[in-house]
Amino acid sequence: MPKRQATTPKPVPPEAPQPDLRPQDALLAAPAYWDDACRHLARRDRVMKRLIPRYGDARLQSRGDAFTTLARSIVGQQISVKAAQSVWERFTQLAGSVDGALAPVQVLAHTPQSLREAGLSLRKAEYLLDLSRHFEGGSVHVGQWAQMDDEAIIEELVAIRGIGRWTAEMFLIFHLMRPNVLPLDDVGLLRGVSLNYFSGEPVSRAEAREVGEAWAPFRSVATWYIWRSLDPLPVEY
Numbered sequence: 001m002p003k004r005q006a007t008t009p010k011p012v013p014p015e016a017p018q019p020d021l022r023p024q025d026a027l028l029a030a031p032a033y034w035d036d037a038c039r040h041l042a043r044r045d046r047v048m049k050r051l052i053p054r055y056g057d058a059r060l061q062s063r064g065d066a067f068t069t070l071a072r073s074i075v076g077q078q079i080s081v082k083a084a085q086s087v088w089e090r091f092t093q094l095a096g097s098v099d100g101a102l103a104p105v106q107v108l109a110h111t112p113q114s115l116r117e118a119g120l121s122l123r124k125a126e127y128l129l130d131l132s133r134h135f136e137g138g139s140v141h142v143g144q145w146a147q148m149d150d151e152a153i154i155e156e157l158v159a160i161r162g163i164g165r166w167t168a169e170m171f172l173i174f175h176l177m178r179p180n181v182l183p184l185d186d187v188g189l190l191r192g193v194s195l196n197y198f199s200g201e202p203v204s205r206a207e208a209r210e211v212g213e214a215w216a217p218f219r220s221v222a223t224w225y226i227w228r229s230l231d232p233l234p235v236e237y
Contacts, residue, residue: 030059031177037218041225045214047196051225060224062177066142067135068102069175070157073167074127075120078187081231091118091128104132127162134160150178173220182212182219192226 041048062069075091076084094117095106107115107128115125134140140160145153150172157168169183183189184205193208194200215222 030061031179033179033218034059034221037179037221040218041215041222045222048215048222048225051196051229055225055228058228060174060177060221062175065101066140066145066171066175067104067131070131070160070163070167070171071102071107071128073170073174074124074131074162076170077124077167081227087119091115091120094118104136107132108136124162130161131163145176150181173223178220180217180219181223182209182215183223184208184212186223188227188230189223192230196226196229 038048038052042052043049072084072088075088079087092102094115095102095110097106110129112122112125112129115128116122120128141156148156153172153176154165154168157163157171158165164185166183166185169181169185172178172181173183190203190205190208193211194203197203197211198207212219212222
């Protein structure tokens with residue numbers, strides 16, 4: 001059987017830029033590379049040319065808070081954007097947050113059973129407590145992340161219970177705002193590639209990777225627009 005081909009051409013991409021913003025300065029800020037990325041993607045990919053204007057001035061934004069970003073990613077594992085937002089709001093209210101930001105000590109004041117009152121599974125509650133212990137104990141190297149490459153950060157994060165590659169990649173996209181992340185374990189990305197490039201037929205990770213080659217060096221940006229094509233609510237962690 002001949003190999004399926006997506007309709008997007010695959011040019012040789014330019015070298016990927018690095019974000020100008022430091023994570024600690026990125027409170028609700030969009031990455032400096034965003035407009036360049038949109039122009040690049042619109043030139044090289046017919047689907048991106050259609051999707052990008054649909055969402056106006058909407059941008060990926062970082063909240064500049066590593067702990068909150070990772071906690072939101074854990075809450076959002078394997079559930080829809082709307083469901084994740086609902087659970088997150090209940091969780092932060094239970095933990096005592098007034099603005100959506102969390103401190104590890106706020107989570108550590110609870111037991112796994114009490115955290116389940118926010119709609120969390122027992123496993124996610126345990127993961128959030130373990131994440132809190134890592135941050136409170138200083139065993140994660142937040143100050144070094146800006147100098148580490150993507151794979152090195154992923155390796156450090158997956159050592160924390162409950163953080164797999166998907167969650168680490170969400171952190172790279174939403175907190176560090178790395179421009180060229182392609183989260184192939186994300187069900188929304190696979191579904192969006194299926195609908196936008198293969199007329200709704202199921203796609204494999206290999207086929208999604210092939211489509212994503214045309215998006216480099218801005219695969220994070222293209223992924224964000226693919227997510228938006230599925231759900232009008234902006235994705236954030």
